[in-house]
Amino acid sequence: MSENKNFLTIKENGSNELIIKKSKFIASMARTTTIEEAEDFIKTISKKYHDATHNTYAYTIGLNDDHVKASDNGEPSGTAGIPELKALQLMNLKNVTVVVTRYFGGIKLGAGGLIRAYSNSVTEAAQAIGVIKRVMQDEIIFSLPYNRFDEVDHYLKGKNIFVDKIEYGVDITIHVFLDEADVQAFIDEMIELLNGKFDYLNGEKRYNEIPILTQNYHEQ
Structure with missing residues (x-):
């Protein structure tokens, strides 16, 4: 696995339901970083919907x-799992497990219909x-006098820089x-x-999570 690489994933675990020609499709998704986590999630959802058709x-x-x-x-064969995997990959999502539960509604969808239903x-x-x-x-950690805060705050917001914490002491x-x-x-x-008066410290390296508001996932 590549370290320190930016990647896309889902914001949190969750689910969504679709009704397609009277069949109910419930897609349950989880962030998973190991095969064990993925398999555990699959077992949990399969147990939860043990009465489902698939x-x-x-x-x-x-x-x-x-x-x-x-x-x-x-x-x-090839109408459910592979279309689901391809959907994850087309969205460029990493470390994700999805279980799509189907309650059959009495109307057959055909192979093409199933592929579209599971992918969607x-x-x-x-x-x-x-x-x-x-x-x-x-x-980056830095301090400044109170009378310089407004202009720095304006600059940070204008550049969409992620401010993790602000501490108010003798200085800010x-x-x-x-x-x-x-x-x-x-x-x-x-x-x-700040007219040359900028002292700073290097802090930690870490992953931060930035919401993606576009659906052009391959451009991220």
Whole structure:
């Protein structure tokens, strides 16, 4: 698995329901980082909907799709699990498991209809839950006098810089996170803004989660 690589995943665990020609499709999704977590989630959902006609699933683990698996769970071969996996991959989602539960409504969908139903179940569930970008960022910690806060606050908001924490003491101490490529430009701009009086510390490196508001996932 690549370390410190930015990637897309779902915002949180959740589910979404579709009715297609009287069949109920429930897509349950979870963030999973190991095969064991994925398999446990599949078992939990399958037990929850033990009376369903099918509990199909797909998962992708690892930032390079290192471990993938798909199951049709009794649906015609290739009409459920693989379309679900392809839907995850088309959205560029990583470390996600989906179980799509079907309660048969009496009307057969045909192979093409099933593929569309299972694929759409995954896509619509992910969009309903929300997609985020996990971004590896560097923390910069700096202090400034109260009379400089408004202009710095205006600058930070204008640049959409993630402010993690503000501490009010003798001075104001601000903790911000930036992509590594943006750190030097930020420092240079702060030096200019504060007339050369900019002292800072390097804090931790960590993943932060940024909401994705577009559906052009491959451009992220």
